Amino acid sequence: MINKKDIQNQIIQAVEIVKRENPIVGSITNTVTINFVANAQLAVGGSAAMVYLPDEGEFLAKASEATYINFGTFIPLYEQTLPRVAKALHEVGKPWVLDPVAVGIGSLRTQLLLELKKYKPTVIRGNASEILALAGLWELEGGTALSTVRGVDSTDSVTSAKNAAVALAKCTGGAVAVSGKTDLITDGSVIAFSHGGSHFMGKITGAGCSLGGVVAVYATATSPFIAALTASAVYNLAGTRAEKKVDGPGSFQIQFLDELYKANAGDIANNPFEIEEV
Ligand SMILES: Nc1ncnc2c1ncn2[C@@H]1O[C@H](COP(=O)(O)OP(=O)(O)OP(=O)(O)O)[C@@H](O)[C@H]1O
Ligand SMILES: Cc1ncsc1CCO
């Protein structure tokens, strides 16, 4: 039986370990939101390091405690960097988070996302359209054709990606997090729905990218499922709190970072969520 209190205790532990240990997390992420990703990782207690080059990525894969790989602004160099880094992570058994941004919009991006399947990302994080399309690309149940993706923003509901998320989690043995108005997090046998956040999160770029970076920070301290749930919970809590203090997306982004920093372990664990068994 899944026990909500037990999950909340694990969230508290993860938050406190991260704040105490300041774990180093390497990222290969898009140029649009790279600064926001690093700032969010620092705000929750992590230490950020961003790279592009293959050998530097391999170095960080081993030297850092977790890694974040985001496909946002794709460049040809990644044809070398990403498989080498994912292979290194798989071999040393370090946790890593995959954000398959805009899966399906180009052939190299598609080819590399197919290639990464065998390195089993610890957590896959994306919006509903990306989770549906990645499951389709990996030929899993619940997936859709790649051609449904139009860009980096979601056109599908979180609940429509439920079967795809479960299938992806069963395929990797890790966790999958689908973001939207309500976030869905699963390890393939349990599903959590995390509530809160703000409509302003869809009006700033990088809420999802930075969420992925923060999942990687928590993945240094706990299981893939708890890491993804903890990150969603602190995002939803900080989003709810920030919205009350601002009147537009510019000030929201600044206030959101402050609220990420100020959120304490107990409040994060108490952010509303429910669980169900698959
Ligand atoms: N309408 C909304 N209401 C509440 N929270 C939201 C809303 N839209 C997004 N969020 C929150 O914003 C965060 C990012 O989710 P989103 O689905 O926007 O990611 P994304 O599309 O990958 O973003 P990006 O690619 O711009 O980084 C999550 O924590 C999610 O809960
Ligand atoms: C807007 C945008 N374009 C490529 S990556 C990115 C950041 C959100 O995914």
Ligand SMILES: [Mg+2]
């Ligand atoms: Mg995204």
